[in-house]
Amino acid sequence: MAERSQQASAAANTADTITPVENTTRTHAVNSRADKAAQFIAEHGEVAFDYEEERKVVRRIDMRILPLILGAYFFQQLDKSSLSYVSIFGIMDDAHLKSIEYSWLGSVLYIAQLIFQPLAAFLLVKLPTGKVIGTAVVGWGACAAIMASCTNFKSLLALRFLLGSFESMIAPSLLAVTQMWWRRSEQTLRASYWNAMNGLTFIVGSLVTYGLGHIVSDKIYRYQTIFIFCGVCTVIFGAIFLIFMPDSPMEAKYLNERERIIAVERLRANQMGVASRQWRWDHVKETFTDFKTLLWFILIVAISIASGGISTFGNLILKDFGYTNFNAILFSMPTGAIQIVIIIGSAWLATKIGRKGIVITGLSCLPTIGTVIMLTVSRNEQNKGVLLLGYYLVQCLGAITPMVYAWSAQNTGGDTKKKTSSAMMFMGMCTGNIIGPLLYNTKDAPLYRPGLIANLVMFVTCGVLGILIPMYLMVLNRWHAKKREALGKQANVVDESMVRRKDMEQSKAVEIEQNEQAGTNIEDDNGLNDLPDLKNEDFIYVY
Numbered sequence: 200m201a202e203r204s205q206q207a208s209a210a211a212n213t214a215d216t217i218t219p220v221e222n223t224t225r226t227h228a229v230n231s232r233a234d235k236a237a238q239f240i241a242e243h244g245e246v247a248f249d250y251e252e253e254r255k256v257v258r259r260i261d262m263r264i265l266p267l268i269l270g271a272y273f274f275q276q277l278d279k280s281s282l283s284y285v286s287i288f289g290i291m292d293d294a295h296l297k298s299i300e301y302s303w304l305g306s307v308l309y310i311a312q313l314i315f316q317p318l319a320a321f322l323l324v325k326l327p328t329g330k331v332i333g334t335a336v337v338g339w340g341a342c343a344a345i346m347a348s349c350t351n352f353k354s355l356l357a358l359r360f361l362l363g364s365f366e367s368m369i370a371p372s373l374l375a376v377t378q379m380w381w382r383r384s385e386q387t388l389r390a391s392y393w394n395a396m397n398g399l400t401f402i403v404g405s406l407v408t409y410g411l412g413h414i415v416s417d418k419i420y421r422y423q424t425i426f427i428f429c430g431v432c433t434v435i436f437g438a439i440f441l442i443f444m445p446d447s448p449m450e451a452k453y454l455n456e457r458e459r460i461i462a463v464e465r466l467r468a469n470q471m472g473v474a475s476r477q478w479r480w481d482h483v484k485e486t487f488t489d490f491k492t493l494l495w496f497i498l499i500v501a502i503s504i505a506s507g508g509i510s511t512f513g514n515l516i517l518k519d520f521g522y523t524n525f526n527a528i529l530f531s532m533p534t535g536a537i538q539i540v541i542i543i544g545s546a547w548l549a550t551k552i553g554r555k556g557i558v559i560t561g562l563s564c565l566p567t568i569g570t571v572i573m574l575t576v577s578r579n580e581q582n583k584g585v586l587l588l589g590y591y592l593v594q595c596l597g598a599i600t601p602m603v604y605a606w607s608a609q610n611t612g613g614d615t616k617k618k619t620s621s622a623m624m625f626m627g628m629c630t631g632n633i634i635g636p637l638l639y640n641t642k643d644a645p646l647y648r649p650g651l652i653a654n655l656v657m658f659v660t661c662g663v664l665g666i667l668i669p670m671y672l673m674v675l676n677r678w679h680a681k682k683r684e685a686l687g688k689q690a691n692v693v694d695e696s697m698v699r700r701k702d703m704e705q706s707k708a709v710e711i712e713q714n715e716q717a718g719t720n721i722e723d724d725n726g727l728n729d730l731p732d733l734k735n736e737d738f739i740y741v742y
Contacts, residue, residue, distance in 0.1 A: 235474045239449040239463055240727075248461050256454070256461045260380050263453060265392060267444050268373050271336055272393040274433040275369045276400040278343040278362065279308060281429050283510060284408040285422035287518060293350070293420045298641040300352045304359050305636035309507070311363030313629035319368045320622035323375050324478050324615055327446035332372045336437030339365035344430025347423040370628070371621040374608050378617060379447060380462070383469050383741065384550065384697045387605045391546030394601030398542065401535025409529065447474045467727065468694075470738045475614035475729050482615035485731045491671055491740075492620050495607045496627040498559075498664045502599045503631025504638070505566065505654040509593060512639045512647065519645035520578065520586045530587065538597040541565075545598040546605070553697065554742050555606045560665035562598050567658040569593035570651055578645045593654070599661055600628070610672065610740050613731035669742040675733075682736035694739040 282290075282304055291301055322331055339362050346358040373393055377386050411424050445451035448462035486492055509516075517530055541562070549558045569592025576582050576589065604624060611620045639650035684690040732738040 235447065235449060235476060240460070243456065243460050245464065246457060246460050248464070253461060253465055256458050256465075257381075257385075259454065259458065260448075260462065263443070263445075263451075264376065264380055265389065267440055268332075268376055268393050269396055270436055271332060271369060271440060272373060273396040273400055273403075274336065274340065274429075274436055275366050276397050277404055278339055278429050278433055279366060280400055280404055280510065281343065281425055282359070283513060284404055285425050286515060288408070288412050288421045288425075290420070290422040293422060294352065294355060296352055296355075301641075302636045302639065304352075304355055305507070306633045307356055307359045308363035308366070309629040309632040311360045312367040313626055313633065315364050315367035316371070316622040316626045316629065319371050319625075320618040321478060322368070323372055323618045325476060327450075328372060328375055328379070328474070329444035329446040330441065331368055332376075333437055333441030333444060335365045335368035335372070336440055337434055338437075339369075340430050340433025340435075340437055342430070343433060344427055346430070347419075347426040350420075367625070367629075370604075371618065371625050374604055374621050374624075375618060377605075378469075378471060378608055379466075379474060382465060383471070383609045386609055387546045387550050387555070387602075388543070390601050390605040390608070391542050391598075394597075394604070395539045395542045397597055398535040398538030398540075401538065402532050403535075405529065405532045405535070449474075470732075470735060471612045471617065477614070477729070479613070479615040479729070482613045482731050483619050485613075485733055486616050486619040486623060489620075489733065491610065491668065491675070492607070492623055494664060494668050494671065495603055496623050498661060498668070499600065499603050499624050499627035500631045501657040501660040501664070502596060502603070503628045504635045505593075505596055505631075505657040506600065507632035507635025508639045508650045508654065509596070509635075510632075512636065512650070513590075515641065515644070516573075516647060517587075517590065519647075520583055520590075521580060533591060534594045537591055537594050541595045541598040542601055545602060549602065554669070555602055556665045556669035556742055558665075559599055559602055559606075560662045562595060562602070563658050563662035563665065565595035566593045567655065567662070569595070570655045570658065574646075574648065574651050574655070596658070606668075606741075611732055612735050612738050613729055615729075616731040672740040672742055675740050679736050679738060679740075686736065688736070692737075692739070694741070697739075697741060 286301070290296065291298075296304070342358055342362040342365060346355065346362070349355040349358055374390070377390050377393075381389050407428065408425060411428060412421055414421060414424055416424075445453065448454075448459060448466070451459055451462065454462060513531060513534070545558055545562055549555045552558075569589040572589030573586060573593070576585050578586070604621075607620060607624050608617065611617050635650075638653045639647055643649055680690040683692070732740075
């Protein structure tokens with residue numbers, strides 16, 4: 200027994216696994232408050248499956264679900280960022296905008312998202328996820344296209360608000376999809392893939408803007424052409440999404456019955472549940488009294504303040520380095536490539552070492568250096584290259600946001616609590632993005648010193664929190680270990696949701712641990728019984 204404990208302890212230091220269940224089929228009765236996944240397993244029975252069979256199911260999930268959520272996030276970013284693209288093509292003159300009015304057009308979208316986050320959380324618990332996302336995509340695409348008819352501040356403000364109200368659904372819903380379809384060890388990379396669409400949007404959006412910006416007409420402004428193109432493409436994609444996106448693994452008709460059972464069973468180790476379709480106010484209360492959620496909220500506000508200002512004023516900052524309008528667009532394209540590489544690369548590193556806090560601290564150093572360069576290097580022809588380097592380093596901030604999303608999501612259990620915690624994260628993101636553009640003003644050109652100094656403070660704050668939050672999570676894990684021991688359970692357990700598949704096949708210790716835990720009845724599975732993480736002693740927090 201001592202040897203087995205040592206083996207299990209060694210296996211716990213690895214990270215991404217697949218858990219076969221026992222070799223007999225069992226059915227169970229479940230209570231009315233149990234997760235839909237528990238009811239699905241109770242109706243269909245548990246099945247035995249091996250690594251190769253599970254891998255095929257995961258591949259089928261990746262091939263169907265990933266492209267759809269990647270596309271949804273891409274078009275959300277494209278439509279949201281269109282204001283930045285058209286900023287250098289005369290929208291301020293054509294729509295008779297003042298500097299502060301342009302800033303408010305950037306902020307109002309996030310005000311709408313902030314207002315509608317509670318509704319988004321409620322709808323994601325109560326309604327089918329796929330239908331919610333697809334409807335939202337069509338809605339904001341229509342708003343983006345109609346925005347072409349706006350030629351003054353009031354009409355643009357109203358349409359940007361509507362755009363933000365529909366887009367309030369997308370990020371929390373994609374995070375819910377990530378939690379619903381993949382194991383915790385797989386979630387960081389999957390979340391990084393759809394967040395990397397930020398970078399692809401920079402590239403594609405810049406190319407599209409570069410091309411459409413050359414269209415000159417006496418009857419339509421250039422910014423209107425860009426709005427129409429982005430909006431129509433989004434509506435078309437939204438219709439495709441509604442047709443092909445399943446609402447949950449239990450309702451995925453493109454999988455056969457056995458594949459659906461495996462897709463659900465493999466998520467049990469997450470201790471997070473899948474979908475309950477029941478709103479629970481005790482989960483809401485725990486969300487707002489959870490200290491770790493507050494820490495992540497502060498972290499996401501900090502990075503979003505910096506991101507909001509840079510994303511809205513980025514092309515104007517580049518232009519003030521001494522580049523022409525079209526060159527500013529072209530030089531913003533490498534920003535996209537940088538974000539794709541840094542987002543996916545940092546997610547891979549965090550998965551490899553099993554630590555997100557230290558990765559966030561390391562990432563914070565890059566935009567800190569870039570901001571210092573932009574604050575201290577004078578604007579002249581000779582310093583263009585150095586200033587551009589500083590700008591590109593600042594763009595590395597894009598990797599921090601998805602890391603925080605994934606980190607928070609992986610450490611939250613209970614269906615309603617998952618949705619409300621995600622809503623808090625996105626409310627923090629909206630708050631930061633509302634504040635961020637308002638710290639910049641075209642009157643501060645070309646240095647934009649007030650905005651850049653504020654960004655510098657935010658980057659340092661992110662680095663400090665990346666060190667402090669794991670310390671608190673360690674305290675919570677010790678607390679849960681003591682609770683397990685008091686209930687007669689094993690204090691030190693293997694977190695199966697964070698063990699690598701290849702290590703699973705090679706590690707006898709993990710096999711032993713799984714065989715012991717496979718006998719857990721559904722009615723005794725805290726995750727499938729929709730317990731929030733703080734009340735679930737079997738929940739293990741990841742750093």
